[in-house]
Amino acid sequence: MGMFDSLKRGLARSREAFAEVFYMGGEVDEDFWEDLEDRLVMGDMGAEVAMQVTDDLREQAAREGLRSARQLRDALAKRLAAEFAKAECDPFEDVPSCVLFVGINGAGKTTTVGKLAGVAKAEGKSCLIGGADTFRAAAIEQLEVWGQRSGVEVVTRERGADPASVCYDVLDRAEKDGTQLVLIDTAGRLHTSPELMRELEKVVRVTRKRASIPVRVVLVIDATTGQNGLNQAKEFNSALDLDGLIVTKLDGTAKGGIAVAISHDLNLPIYRIGVGEGIDDLQTFDAMDFARALVGEGEGE
Numbered sequence: 001m002g003m004f005d006s007l008k009r010g011l012a013r014s015r016e017a018f019a020e021v022f023y024m025g026g027e028v029d030e031d032f033w034e035d036l037e038d039r040l041v042m043g044d045m046g047a048e049v050a051m052q053v054t055d056d057l058r059e060q061a062a063r064e065g066l067r068s069a070r071q072l073r074d075a076l077a078k079r080l081a082a083e084f085a086k087a088e089c090d091p092f093e094d095v096p097s098c099v100l101f102v103g104i105n106g107a108g109k110t111t112t113v114g115k116l117a118g119v120a121k122a123e124g125k126s127c128l129i130g131g132a133d134t135f136r137a138a139a140i141e142q143l144e145v146w147g148q149r150s151g152v153e154v155v156t157r158e159r160g161a162d163p164a165s166v167c168y169d170v171l172d173r174a175e176k177d178g179t180q181l182v183l184i185d186t187a188g189r190l191h192t193s194p195e196l197m198r199e200l201e202k203v204v205r206v207t208r209k210r211a212s213i214p215v216r217v218v219l220v221i222d223a224t225t226g227q228n229g230l231n232q233a234k235e236f237n238s239a240l241d242l243d244g245l246i247v248t249k250l251d252g253t254a255k256g257g258i259a260v261a262i263s264h265d266l267n268l269p270i271y272r273i274g275v276g277e278g279i280d281d282l283q284t285f286d287a288m289d290f291a292r293a294l295v296g297e298g299e300g301e
């Protein structure tokens with residue numbers, strides 16, 4: 001199954017919801033626009049985006065005489081694609097680069113680090129993984145497994161060690177070896193825990209200070225968390241000044257709209273999306289592909 005197929009399958013529910021709005025032969029009347037706005041809100045796009053997109057589309061439809069389901073769907077997909085913040089660089093391609101992965105427990109940080117290490121290795125880039133989740137012994141083991149799977153070395157310390165010291169170690173090592181890509185996994189934490197957020201601020205500060213290569217902080221967010229994802233992203237962003245996002249679990253039951261809401265609201269680009277648990281289930285984000293998978297294309301879908 002191709003990458004775009006897994007994304008399409010994951011977002012099937014969302015497309016079905018839009019198919020009901022766009023069904024063939026339906027009138028493009030007041031009810032249509034109301035229904036469309038409701039579906040956008042229900043799809044986790046957030047009220048502000050939903051209203052703006054509906055208003056803009058309505059004007060465009062009147063101006064350009066758009067009436068068919070195909071035309072309207074196409075215009076909606078383009079309009080939604082324009083909501084995403086654009087990436088100025090790709091921290092996994094524009095090397096040398098050090099990327100810190102942050103997010104709540106279970107968002108998919110470790111898995112994403114493993115997948116990205118696999119890609120770097122396959123592309124022939126030199127890569128090191130830093131295991132700064134020294135909180136749980138199982139987290140270190142899980143990362144070691146991903147290290148073996150991807151063929152990338154993991155630099156870490158014993159359970160209970162200062163996570164910032166792991167960042168020092170891995171950057172030291174990267175400097176000596178001339179490593180192109182350094183991926184640092186951090187312990188999951190709730191954005192509502194001030195103490196753990198302060199610890200993470202320190203990890204980020206130390207890493208930014210120590211590194212002689214550009215450091216980017218990337219929030220990994222589970223798309224199935226819905227609207228709560230926006231609160232998470234706001235808190236992490238205000239504490240850490242994020243560079244971008246990776247949205248995971250888009251192969252599951254996610255509505256997908258949360259990706260639009262967060263990227264737009266915080267003006268943060270999405271670098272990659274996770275579409276499964278395997279090493280190959282990571283996709284470079286393409287706003288138009290994503291928007292099409294979300295709302296569908298053509299008449300019948």
Ligand SMILES: Nc1nc2c(ncn2[C@@H]2O[C@H](COP(=O)(O)OP(=O)(O)OP(=O)(O)O)[C@@H](O)[C@H]2O)c(=O)[nH]1
Binds near residue numbers: 111133139220248277
């Ligand atoms: N279906 C699906 N599952 C995913 C994806 N990414 C991660 N997972 C699963 O989500 C679960 C949690 O992933 P982890 O990578 O351990 O998450 P984490 O953020 O490192 O978790 P903590 O170490 O607790 O902070 C695992 O069972 C992963 O296999 C994805 O894109 N799709």
